[in-house]
Amino acid sequence: MPRTAARAPAHDPLHRYRERRDLRATPEPGADAPRPGTDLGRFVVQKHDATRLHYDFRLELDGVLLSWAVPKGPSLDPADKRMAVRTEDHPLAYADFEGTIPVGHYGAGRVIVWDRGRWAPLAEPRAALAAGKLPFELDGEKLQGAWELVRLKPKAGERGENWLLFKKHDARARPRGEYDVVAAQPDSVAGRVADTPRPRRRQSRAALALDSVAPKAPQPETLAPQLATLASAAPAAGSWLYETKFDGYRLLARIRRGVPRLFTRNGHDWTDKLPGLAAALKGLGLQSAWIDGELVALGAGAAADFNALQNAFDGRGRAELVYFVFDLPYVQGRDLRELALDTRRALLQSLLDEHPLDGVRFSAELPPGGSGALATACERQLEGVIAKRRDAPYRSMRSADWLKLKCRRRQEFVVAGYTERANASGEIGSLILAVHGADGRLVHAGNVGTGWDTRAARALFTRLQPLAAAAPAFAAGAPAPGRWSRRGPGLERWVRPELVVEVEFAEWTSGGSVRHAVYLGVREDKPAAQVVRERAVAPDTVPSAARTASSSGRIARVRITHGERIVDQASGLSKLDLLRWYDAIAERMLPHLSGRPVALLRAPQGVGRPVFFQKHAERSEIPGLVQLDPALWPGHEPLMEIRTAQALLSAAQMNAVEFHTWNTTKRTIAKPDRIVFDLDPGQGVAFAAVREGALLVRTLLDELGLAAWLKTSGGKGLHVVVPIAPRAPVDVVKPFSRAVVAHLAEQVPERFVVRSGPANRVGRIFVDWLRNGEGATTVAAFSARARPGLGVSIPVSWDALPELRGGDHWTLADAREHLALEREDPWAAYWRTRQALGPALRRLGLDLRGGRDGR
Numbered sequence: 001m002p003r004t005a006a007r008a009p010a011h012d013p014l015h016r017y018r019e020r021r022d023l024r025a026t027p028e029p030g031a032d033a034p035r036p037g038t039d040l041g042r043f044v045v046q047k048h049d050a051t052r053l054h055y056d057f058r059l060e061l062d063g064v065l066l067s068w069a070v071p072k073g074p075s076l077d078p079a080d081k082r083m084a085v086r087t088e089d090h091p092l093a094y095a096d097f098e099g100t101i102p103v104g105h106y107g108a109g110r111v112i113v114w115d116r117g118r119w120a121p122l123a124e125p126r127a128a129l130a131a132g133k134l135p136f137e138l139d140g141e142k143l144q145g146a147w148e149l150v151r152l153k154p155k156a157g158e159r160g161e162n163w164l165l166f167k168k169h170d171a172r173a174r175p176r177g178e179y180d181v182v183a184a185q186p187d188s189v190a191g192r193v194a195d196t197p198r199p200r201r202r203q204s205r206a207a208l209a210l211d212s213v214a215p216k217a218p219q220p221e222t223l224a225p226q227l228a229t230l231a232s233a234a235p236a237a238g239s240w241l242y243e244t245k246f247d248g249y250r251l252l253a254r255i256r257r258g259v260p261r262l263f264t265r266n267g268h269d270w271t272d273k274l275p276g277l278a279a280a281l282k283g284l285g286l287q288s289a290w291i292d293g294e295l296v297a298l299g300a301g302a303a304a305d306f307n308a309l310q311n312a313f314d315g316r317g318r319a320e321l322v323y324f325v326f327d328l329p330y331v332q333g334r335d336l337r338e339l340a341l342d343t344r345r346a347l348l349q350s351l352l353d354e355h356p357l358d359g360v361r362f363s364a365e366l367p368p369g370g371s372g373a374l375a376t377a378c379e380r381q382l383e384g385v386i387a388k389r390r391d392a393p394y395r396s397m398r399s400a401d402w403l404k405l406k407c408r409r410r411q412e413f414v415v416a417g418y419t420e421r422a423n424a425s426g427e428i429g430s431l432i433l434a435v436h437g438a439d440g441r442l443v444h445a446g447n448v449g450t451g452w453d454t455r456a457a458r459a460l461f462t463r464l465q466p467l468a469a470a471a472p473a474f475a476a477g478a479p480a481p482g483r484w485s486r487r488g489p490g491l492e493r494w495v496r497p498e499l500v501v502e503v504e505f506a507e508w509t510s511g512g513s514v515r516h517a518v519y520l521g522v523r524e525d526k527p528a529a530q531v532v533r534e535r536a537v538a539p540d541t542v543p544s545a546a547r548t549a550s551s552s553g554r555i556a557r558v559r560i561t562h563g564e565r566i567v568d569q570a571s572g573l574s575k576l577d578l579l580r581w582y583d584a585i586a587e588r589m590l591p592h593l594s595g596r597p598v599a600l601l602r603a604p605q606g607v608g609r610p611v612f613f614q615k616h617a618e619r620s621e622i623p624g625l626v627q628l629d630p631a632l633w634p635g636h637e638p639l640m641e642i643r644t645a646q647a648l649l650s651a652a653q654m655n656a657v658e659f660h661t662w663n664t665t666k667r668t669i670a671k672p673d674r675i676v677f678d679l680d681p682g683q684g685v686a687f688a689a690v691r692e693g694a695l696l697v698r699t700l701l702d703e704l705g706l707a708a709w710l711k712t713s714g715g716k717g718l719h720v721v722v723p724i725a726p727r728a729p730v731d732v733v734k735p736f737s738r739a740v741v742a743h744l745a746e747q748v749p750e751r752f753v754v755r756s757g758p759a760n761r762v763g764r765i766f767v768d769w770l771r772n773g774e775g776a777t778t779v780a781a782f783s784a785r786a787r788p789g790l791g792v793s794i795p796v797s798w799d800a801l802p803e804l805r806g807g808d809h810w811t812l813a814d815a816r817e818h819l820a821l822e823r824e825d826p827w828a829a830y831w832r833t834r835q836a837l838g839p840a841l842r843r844l845g846l847d848l849r850g851g852r853d854g855r
Contacts, residue, residue, distance in 0.1 A: 014088075014091055018031045025105060027097075040060060041118045041119055043059050044113060044116045045074065045116070046112065050107050051108075052071070055074065057084060061125055064090065064092065068085060068163060069084070070082050075180070076179065078166060081165075081799065085163070098111055119139070132150065133149075133151070146168035146170050147166070147168060150163060177802075215335060216333055223263075223330070224396035226398075227402070234405060238389060240388060242367075245385050245404055247382070248297065248324075249294065249295045250264065253281055253290070253293070253325075255291075256288055258286070261278065262274050277323055280357045286332060286351075288332055291327070292325065293323050293324050293327075323361070324362075324363045327348065329344070340392065341389065342391070374407070384405050384406035388403075409506065412501065413501055413514075414435065416444070416472060416474065417472060417492050418430065418432060418495065424454075434473070443474070446513030451519030463522075468496075469494045478494075500531060501519060503517050503519055512533075557646060563575050568607040571813060578657065591831070594642070595666055597664075598640050598660065599661075600660075601786055602614060615639070615640075624646040625647050626640065642659070657786040658785055659780045662777055677697055677719070677721075677768070679693050680765065680766045681761075683761075683762045687805065694720055695801070698720060700744060704840040706724075706835055707833060708722045711781055712808070714787075714792050715779075715785050716807045717807045718804075724836070724837050728838075730774045732841075734772045735846070737771075738754070751765060752764060754766075789811045791807065792808075792811060797826035
């Protein structure tokens, strides 16, 4: 989705439009000077299938089209506040544009005219725009009635303009559950282009909400890249994405204190070789990062050209160098390596969307289907594709989570010797090739005698002279002369095995030599010691690092045992998956745990098997768990507290799946600082009714003067949480909560019930007020649930309520990705809010000064 870093100069509103495009190479209309005073009041919405599908909303004013990019598209439901990112002004001729912007150009993708018509401002438009609030009416083929654009207050460091686009309440408004105009009418209104199903895309705009998903960690000084395993075919099982296998040099970018440096896979610093790329990466505005990608030279037809890449470094070529980036192992003080690949890529793509860089592109996902992706790559004469598990962590090793599928056989070889070209002294005739065997010793692998021109043959000869050796480096001695020595034995020249070359070939012979080999170029980025014969594996026979773990290991100094054990058969999630979740979320979860008595639900045999609830520290075998003063709850065993990530992970290592907390803290153990209303639907209650019930609870609390926050339960229902000042005792707070629920049940008896028990709530919702009694607990925010699927309790904004599909809307499998895409903490104000209960008691007509047990 395009994003404008700065508005165009006032004297030329189309400056940015022209600056971003090569109008000689794209079908987009030119940008003639605007003609103020000739406005026809047109509007257009163009559906733009670019890197991610979005809708460009444009209003004609002062001779140009004012433009906003709307990721989700317009909605006729006034409850839907759609993000709208202000982009550069467009020429009036763009209102009729439909077509495909070519790959490699700004905004590449298909554009259709999704809607068009006339617009009329309901206030002076220039003053309204300056004030950040523009009301208007639309008369289009799909969109009509009153609408409004409202500018959001910019966040620190944010350079673009974010607005909200929404429908006003009028006769043209319709609930999205009843009618979704974007889904119902996908086609062009111009009649020239019909919409077609699009390939699976990345999620909508990702924001770097890193506090939610990754632990703080020092930046690694060095980083070895994750490497792919050669596979014989595309995997048949699992969730995989496919990328182009680039024909270039692997390159990792490290940004430290805002300064980028570039390293090969072998750790060589290439920053001085690529000063332009290093300068461009400063445009990301990052203080720290590791970015993984491939440097390629684009030749004819925008295809990667390995020879052109070498020539560019030798000063003999003018090919365009492009850094295709595909992974983000570390950024802004956060270690992302344990996150799922999908999450890391979403964060990386967000960075590049917000900060487009010359010479840097995101490695786009290919259409799904491994065999089809490979066939397409081969038809385009590309090297092949890379298949990557979507849920896999980043591992600095060769892994079966990344598979390379090649159109032709090719790999690296060590040069062990050469012969000179007949009748051409000073030129290479053939190279004698080698690989390292299983024992680490050098093994002869045949020869290559074609693939270079005269200039390259001389350059190779010159390069090999300093490596001259008296004897071959093969453990078995010199191999029998082959076709590399047409002039007779003894004419081969041996060299130290240090130079690595890339070779394409037809097949391996039974004797271990390549046949019909063609030289492609020197590999500057790969160490000779790591060159071995690549053997293709069957993809579905190799275990995944994302799904296996050794019987022991450590996460954040906690020793992990039996990480491979499956905790939930329904999802296949393991103990290690659970531990990685709590490790990633610890910093955000600990404020909900620290200072409160905690109870643990432990599931030694996994979900669906016997579990037990631990509320006391009897014989605590959990490192880091704090035993509270027994005087806090006389007559009971000591309570427990979790203060640190070590304690959280230690509890999970000891099979704790759920973490529940009291409504009181250890400082005011008899006086709650929160009230929890747990909406628990009975048999036959649709979740839509639970959503409506949560709104009714909030409405009543608003009338009582109490602000409330929302979270999913991770199970069937929702939790409405009210922070209060810790002044009233439990025997006041509990009856108050019961009175609130009783009032709801009295006013809406068909929806709510005040009595617990399955028989009482068939077809209705029990709003559980019993959570507010002495010693009662509620599952903590960010805790997993020991239920099939491993749902997670996630704090959400009230605006997000209509999107929720259930109390387990997010599970352990996708919660981290959701939090990575979250623009801001929906509970940020919760921690600053402490409300007095007295006014609400009076409004409800209660006199609980003497205390009541609420029965």
